Amino acid sequence: MANTGQTAAESGPATVSSVNSAEGQRRVHLPGDVHMWVMVLGDLIIFGAYFIIFMVFRAMKPQEFLASEQHLNINIGVLNTLVLLASSWFIARSVQATRAGDQAQALRLTYGGGLCGVAFIAIKAYEWSTKIAQGYTISSNDFFMFYYMLTGVHLFHVSLGLLILGITVRELRNPRRRRPFMIEAGATYWHMVDLLWIVIFALLYVMR
Amino acid sequence: MQILAEAEDLPKTANIKTQLISLWTAPVFGVVLLIAFLAFPGFFPPMSPEMTAEQVAKFYSDHTAMIRFSMVTFNLCGIMLLPIFMVIVVQMKRMATQSHVFAYCYLTAAVTGATLFALADIFYLVAAFRPARNPELIELLNDMGWMIFIAPVGAAVAMNLLLGLAIYFDDGPNPVFQRWVGHYAIGTALAMAPAVGAAVFTTGPVAWNGVISFWLRNGAFTLFVIVMFFVLRNVLHRQAIDEGVAR
């Protein structure tokens, strides 16, 4: 009861600001807090180093890497990318719903994003198990070493992201909290997971 | 547990929350470690100490991948069991009718035990790193791994005796743990103690593959962690209510 009143009161100014969104867009705003950005930018640099190292080793044995790359299942790779992109869309919309004061919608969208994250892990587990069953293990060659390590460390990030989304959910469910910067910080992390996967997908699955 | 609104940002609430986080790492990583345990090809049945050097070397070259998977997991996640024991330390320090001497002794004993546990997997991993090594040396590494994994129960025995004693001494009106937990801790200590025989015997129930040394010791320890998870969950709940943090 008190909740709905609060939502209505808050959504008033929010809709106003989104009507003249052209102005709202230009307002400078750091999503989340600077601490999360230190994490994200640092992680991007670290992963950037992994990617460059991958390319250096790929350049040494381009034929072996390309031949191994052919054994990956592109359907699963594309599916996983789509799943993760969808989850990012959910989370981005959830942040907007939070700003508009619509907690219930934000919560639903966060659950949607989380479910996609779980699906990503399930698909990845299936992919790994088929690869191992086909005899492509971590010790097969350098490409598969990179494949398992890069996707494995990324999977750790996905799990951590799910944990952070869990914290976001708690934040949204608690009427006394709902601090927008917390929701934004969680979203920023989640999009970073998506961003890293985009690069991994391009390097491991698609490039020749 | 329903945290009260007015208590949300208080240090005593953070104290409960950090303990809850530490507590919940136990089931999460317990499952991971259970998978690693089931994956080790030399646990079902446990490898016999009477295997010849050639047999041991063949075991390592036949099952290299699974040994590596299992022991790397133990390496990475094994010490994630430490947090639940540190929750026990914090709870022992809440006992009103005694000094905290038992708690600090428990802490140091836990560190000793965890150190040895962290060491064992490295010997298995070195043996699996180059299985083509001289079989005598593979056997040596395997013996070191098994002995350090099974035999040094002293730390766990001391921890459980200390916990039992602390609970017996905690005889005020509002004890932290119920009394049966003390009996149970002592019982676990007694169940684990005979495994020390693994350091000496090569056959029989207290050799490292014996019923007592392997199954009773590891079973008692696993059960202790499971039981203490539920016990500590209740204890934390009561602490939260007593301190006005939760309802």
Place this chain on the structure above:
Amino acid sequence: MSSTVSTDSSPTAGTVDRARVPRAGKRDVWLVFWIVPAFYTAFGVIFFALARVMPPPRPDVTVDQMVHFFHAHALTIKIGFGVLVLIVGGAGISNGIVVYHMKRMTVGSVMAYIYLGSMSVGALPGCLLVAFSFLTAVYRPGRDPQILAMLYDLGLLSYVGSLGCFSTAYFAFAVAILYDKNKIFPKWLAYVNIWQIVTEILTVAIFVSKAGPFAWNGANSFWLGTAIFGVWLVCVIVFLKKANERQPADEPPLD
């Protein structure tokens, strides 16, 4: 009986004591603090210049080459690890001061104990085992080459590959910082601890890989991990210093 005594002495008696006893100031904390950079400098000199463990020698060499490694560096290994065995307590001090500041946080003691415990665990597999493997190897140079090769593997795998103990410590450090309301350390330092866990995970491949980026001397497992450890260490030292500076001189001693 004893319970009445303990309730009696808690609030009032404590404050009276605190008012009467002269403070040591923060001299003791500063003394301990300066040991941290000193220890890690010595640590770096020992591991890089003397014992030749950093950067690690290659895993993909023959037994003869491993024997040659021990023969060539016998003297510096003896000097370096001999000194390390003497000063290794500095690791305890470096962890101790972090535990001290963690205990000043508003998060209870459990994370400080976890950090204390898991870092203490790490001293043996993560630091001393390599010292004793190498010291044993050079102690009797005429030993069977196969045994020397085993000590070479044991030392380097344990040094580069002790992962879980440190991951647990980083986990506890991160959680404590995130919950702390005293702002002893900045929140982003918690995330730097997460990077450290990531590098530990990436290092698992050293138990499988004998050459290339994931071997124990590889670009990913060793160089990147060491670089990030360096960042972590510098951040921790800088913010330990800040925490010391910001600590009020009249803050009561810890319980």
Place this chain on the structure above:
Amino acid sequence: MTTTVARTTTYAWMVLSAITIVSWWLAPSHTRGAVAVASVPITVAVVLLGFIKGRLIIQYFMEVRTAPRWLKLFTDAWLTTLWVGVLAIYLY
């Protein structure tokens, strides 16, 4: 609730998904049986598409579009360094 911001987010997501599906055609794992050959044009395309995807995520999902200048500069620098580096190493 379909505001301009929401619509932009959805468009960004649609473009991202479309690029992903296009990447499906580029991947080497279709040539089953036959050995895939290295292809500079395809790799350049992959690098370009990867750059575009990364920038869309950063700008529209991470909301760097409206963030302070230093963040815009940093993320663009990261993206450029990464993909130029990848391409340079590939071509070298």
